[in-house]
Amino acid sequence: MAVPEETKDPNPVLPESSAPASPAAKPADALATADKPIASAAPAAAAKPATPEAAPTVAKAAAPAAAKPAAPAAKPAPKPEGPKPEPWDSELVRSLKSQYGSGIREASTYVGQKYLVVDSSIVYEILLRMRDDELFDYCVDITAVHYPKREAQFDIVYILYSFHHNQRVRIKTQIKDGATLRSVVGIWETANWLEREIYDMFGIGFSGHPDLKRILLPDGWKGYPLRKDYPILQQDTEWVKANLGIESGQ
Amino acid sequence: MSERTDYLDLDTKDETFLDATELVLNMGPQHPSTHGVLRVILKLDGEKVLGTECVIGYLHRGVEKIAENRTYAMFNPYVDRMDYVAAVSNGLGYCEAVEKLQNVEAPPRAQYIRVILTELCRIASHQVWLGTHALDIGALTPLFYCFRDREEILKIFEKYCGARLTTHAFRIGGCIYETYDGFEQDCLKFCDAFLPKLDEYEELLTTNRIWVRRTRGVGILKPEDCIALGVTGPVLRASGVKWDLRKAQPYECYNKFDFEIPTGLNGDTYDRYLVRIEEMRQAVRIIRQAVDGLPQGPIMAKIPKVLKPPVGEIYHSIEAPKGELGYFIVSDGSTQPYRVRVRPPSFVNLQALDKMVRGLLVADVVAVIGTLDIVLGEVDR
DSSP states (O other): OOHHHHTTOSOTHHHHHHTTHHHHHHHHHHHHOSHHHHHHHHHHHHHTTOOTTTHHHHHHHHHHHHHGGGHHHHOSSOOOOOOOOEEOOOHHHHHHHHHHGGGEEEEEEETTEEEEEEOTTTHHHHHHHHHHTSOOOEEEEEEEEEOTTSSSOEEEEEEEEETTTTEEEEEEEEEOTTOEEEOOTTTOTTHHHHHHHHHHHHOOEEETOTTOSOSSSOTTOOSOTTSTTSOTTOOOHHHHHHHHOSSOOO | OOOOOGGGGTTTTOTTOOTTTEEEEEEOSSBGGGTBSOEEEEEEETTEEEEEEEEOOTTOOOHHHHHHTSOHHHHHHHHHTTSTTSHHHHHHHHHHHHHHHHTOOOOHHHHHHHHHHHHHHHHHHHHHHHHHHHHHHTOOHHHHHHHHHHHHHHHHHHHHHSOSSSOOOEETTEESSOOOTTHHHHHHHHHHHHHHHHHHHHHHHTTOHHHHHHHTTSSOOOHHHHHHHTOOTHHHHHTTOOOOHHHHSOOTTGGGSOOOOOOOSSOSHHHHHHHHHHHHHHHHHHHHHHHHTOOOSOSBOOOOSSOOOOSEEEEEEEEETTEEEEEEEEEOSSSSOSEEEEEOHHHHHHTTHHHHHTTSBHHHHHHHHHHHTOOHHHHHO
């Protein structure tokens, strides 16, 4: 099966979810001007032949556009703004800031959850310090988030927990595509498989990892599926043909 | 299939390595005692295990990728397919995480219903564990007992939401189904009938000489190792760490109930067995209290039909039957999550296998895989 054909609608959900909005929108538009329905139809038409890379962003732009005409009828009051991150001030944050200065980019809480955004060059030191001095002895999870439009494309998120304080903290850092981070397997053994999974899904390298290789996908697989430019139906066709003896896994 | 060759240099630096008698044995992926499609490459000296390597991913379905391409509500049934013997717990964790992101809370009645079903699910999950674990070790009868009694729980699930295994019982914002007529009586009837049956399981195993010899002192995990390896749930508690998210960071209405957290002393397979048995008793206690206190009122919070949580990110975790089940969700303000990360307890706990089986015999590997209580659907996602 040819991949480009399938990737035409990588988000089969979106047209459906915006569908209930459009019939409601049409009468309202007809009352106003004849231009509007054409204008609102244009982004939807533009979304279809879009390249897979652009698809997620176009789809997101199209969804609010389709919802807008229906909005005045459905909810007259504007939706209240969601909670905003608040600055997090504590002894720990102050001492880290005095030591690392601008390396600590942000210290905030969001709906009661604390997080630090730190520079990728000092993240290992900070994590080591969090375990040894601040007693965050349990590394709950390590994961990544891909933001293809940013210069530093990846967020690496370390979720830590302290049995002593009964507290969770997230340490976040940003790295560019192709850059590597120092592995934290030496700090927490549990990082071994967690970092392998990030490598497997995002293609982010960890220097000093004892055994960095794919964990969930087969060893010879090409591509990193959780990157945003990897459409949901994409697969390593060559691998599927060679190893499963079938044309397509779809 | 492309054959792996890299296992040949597995742990050659190990001090106990004796290349004269070294044997590499492949256990799984199709093996009844690996509880699914888990492949363990064992390096053996005679019958002694020198090292292991787990090969996982045979059930990988890309759940996290699917989440990015579905709306919040549409992804809800998918989480049931991860830990499929404890589908209710998975759903609870996901719904709560999204509720937190959306800044809503389920009404009290929904919370009580959720607790009752989740604790029933904990018992069902432990029953599957006990039955299969005992079967692996050679005791056939507990399997029949456990599955016979688990049937009663599945009947309650079926009457409540129409499904037995992948229930999709909860929705974001509460529950969608009101309890059926006789729900409370069914739950209490189950509790009354189950406790004597639990004693029956214990009669078969707890003082059974074969059982004790096969499990005591096998697969010991020290508390500091547990913490370094991120091991949670009954495995952590059996090592003596009294930590349960239902007490440490109570969610739903768990702070209203009176229950104990059982812990072990030695962190061996026998202690993990005792801890899980006791957890079933405590679950019965919670169910009874929740049924007694079940309030009246709405079961669904007011949430918009089309869910668009505000921009932000959240980590929320619950105490699933197997350990800490966490969801890290990033919202960009649209109808679909920008990123959903599942922190699976089975995946993290399985990593401890290597440390636990080194120096043991091949037959003990089977016991240790059983005692870790992994579900491969959750390991691979």
